[in-house]
Amino acid sequence: MKYISIIDTGINNLRSIVGAINHLGFKTIITNDKNKIMKSSGLILPGVGSFPAGMKKLKKEGLIDTIKKFHKENRPILAICLGFQMLFSSSDEFKYTKGLNLISGKVKSLKSLKNKKIVPNLGWNTLNIIKHKNNNLFKKINSKPSTYFIHSYYAEIKNRKQETSNINFGGKKITTSIQLKNLYGVQFHPEKSGYTGLKIIQNFLTYAKK
Amino acid sequence: MKRIISKLDIKGPNLVKGVNLEGLRVLGEPDYFAKKYYEGFSDEIIYHDCVASLYDRKNFLNLIQKTASDVFIPISVGGGIKSLNDIEKVLSAGADKVFINSAAIKKPYFLIDASKRFGSANICLSIEVTKNSNNEFICLSNYGREVSKKKLVDWLPEAQQLGVGEIILTSISHEGMGNGFDLEMIELIYDKINVPFIIHGGAGNEEHIYEVLKYEKVSGVAISSLLHYSLIRDKSFKFEVKDEGNTQFLRFLKDTISQKKTSILSIKKFLKKKGIKIRL
Numbered sequence: 001m002k003y004i005s006i007i008d009t010g011i012n013n014l015r016s017i018v019g020a021i022n023h024l025g026f027k028t029i030i031t032n033d034k035n036k037i038m039k040s041s042g043l044i045l046p047g048v049g050s051f052p053a054g055m056k057k058l059k060k061e062g063l064i065d066t067i068k069k070f071h072k073e074n075r076p077i078l079a080i081c082l083g084f085q086m087l088f089s090s091s092d093e094f095k096y097t098k099g100l101n102l103i104s105g106k107v108k109s110l111k112s113l114k115n116k117k118i119v120p121n122l123g124w125n126t127l128n129i130i131k132h133k134n135n136n137l138f139k140k141i142n143s144k145p146s147t148y149f150i151h152s153y154y155a156e157i158k159n160r161k162q163e164t165s166n167i168n169f170g171g172k173k174i175t176t177s178i179q180l181k182n183l184y185g186v187q188f189h190p191e192k193s194g195y196t197g198l199k200i201i202q203n204f205l206t207y208a209k210k
Numbered sequence: 211m212k213r214i215i216s217k218l219d220i221k222g223p224n225l226v227k228g229v230n231l232e233g234l235r236v237l238g239e240p241d242y243f244a245k246k247y248y249e250g251f252s253d254e255i256i257y258h259d260c261v262a263s264l265y266d267r268k269n270f271l272n273l274i275q276k277t278a279s280d281v282f283i284p285i286s287v288g289g290g291i292k293s294l295n296d297i298e299k300v301l302s303a304g305a306d307k308v309f310i311n312s313a314a315i316k317k318p319y320f321l322i323d324a325s326k327r328f329g330s331a332n333i334c335l336s337i338e339v340t341k342n343s344n345n346e347f348i349c350l351s352n353y354g355r356e357v358s359k360k361k362l363v364d365w366l367p368e369a370q371q372l373g374v375g376e377i378i379l380t381s382i383s384h385e386g387m388g389n390g391f392d393l394e395m396i397e398l399i400y401d402k403i404n405v406p407f408i409i410h411g412g413a414g415n416e417e418h419i420y421e422v423l424k425y426e427k428v429s430g431v432a433i434s435s436l437l438h439y440s441l442i443r444d445k446s447f448k449f450e451v452k453d454e455g456n457t458q459f460l461r462f463l464k465d466t467i468s469q470k471k472t473s474i475l476s477i478k479k480f481l482k483k484k485g486i487k488i489r490l
Contacts, residue, residue, distance in 0.1 A: 023280065124211040126211065146211060146489040152330075152331060189284075194489075
């Protein structure tokens with residue numbers, strides 16, 4: 001049986017991501033079981049809450065190596081919101097905490113940008129999509145889509161080539177999605193972003209089919 | 211980007227709507243409306259359990275679960291949230307944010323505890339105000355049923371300091387009237403706003419919504435009557451009336467609605483033409 005695994009990172013609203021994936025014709029399981037995860041055709045790393053709590057949970061469940069192995073085998077992973085941030089090297093939220101370090105860069109407070117924008121960044125933002133024929137998540141999506149954000153921290157990426165979209169946050173370009181081979185990450189919530197979001201998830205799922 | 215939010219007041223199994231939060235009329239099944247608004251380009255759904263503790267809470271949680279499974283926009287939920295346990299239940303049922311009013315007025319520290327545990331971005335404050343005899347805006351609790359000692363001008367900055375991620379402010383005297391938003395109330399506290407800010411109460415047409423979204427710090431509007439009364443007059447609208455609550459309106463009186471029929475999409479098109487940044 002083919003299915004998508006969704007990692008259970010604690011207090012989480014997984015209802016909509018499950019609903020969206022099922023709606024698109026895929027089975028899902030919510031699990032922290034390594035064997036089940038390794039047998040799945042795609043992996044979702046969600047996350048709501050703080051960076052240290054999220055990493056602590058992954059460590060406790062022994063999932064850090066599992067996620068890295070899944071990625072090493074070039075199998076599709078979609079990391080959402082805090083999940084996206086945890087892909088990076090480290091974060092400053094509350095205290096310095098190491099991340100999964102699959103993408104080089106640091107997670108910093110939006111407040112540290114000291115611009116006029118209200119923090120948290122809550123609501124819909126228009127994405128600037130990086131035009132590239134291998135920008136897989138944004139295939140067949142209109143050139144200026146809007147998606148739903150709710151976050152107080154952002155990821156400062158080292159290698160801009162891994163960036164697949166960004167937003168303008170009070171004059172600063174913030175990375176809102178990444179792609180590295182079959183690893184995808186989004187700062188926004190595709191499962192909360194209406195039809196555009198569903199299309200993004202659908203694009204991801206085409207790689208889980210292969 | 212400004213948000214157009216559909217606000218649905220829930221009583222038992224039904225979507226209801228009143229005027230100044232009173233005289234609740236049954237309008238239909240909440241989930242049906244939520245789905246229609248999602249399909250019609252609403253940016254967010256608010257479920258407000260307006261009798262909270264009086265009814266079986268399980269029904270309400272089931273409703274959130276059902277909606278979150280097939281409505282792919284944010285869902286905010288409030289009404290009767292008193293404890294961290296309540297918040298956890300509502301969030302794990304599928305809500306993205308909760309809003310708190312009465313419990314925060316009673317015990318402001320509850321906001322700190324909630325923000326620490328669930329992240330301040332997920333904890334919103336709802337403020338419902340009315341004017342007292344001294345012409346001051348006073349906060350109400352329990353769905354407008356109880357007057358508190360808090361003045362709007364004091365409570366808003368205090369709550370922001372305690373760590374709320376968003377504020378939704380309702381003017382009870384304007385709620386359900388369709389005569390425009392309470393601009394005097396906005397002017398009074400405008401300089402103090404430093405979190406995302408939603409205004410509710412008074413939308414009667416596109417122009418009213420434009421007037422209030424012109425304020426930079428107003429991040430969105432919450433609309434009830436204008437959307438509901440448009441939808442129930444739609445040809446496609448179907449509802450098997452459950453015999454509970456005041457269904458007279460839906461059965462016999464819906465032709466008496468005088469407001470212009472509209473939709474989220476036409477509101478958004480109007481705003482876009484006026485230069486407001488909106489998702490279309």
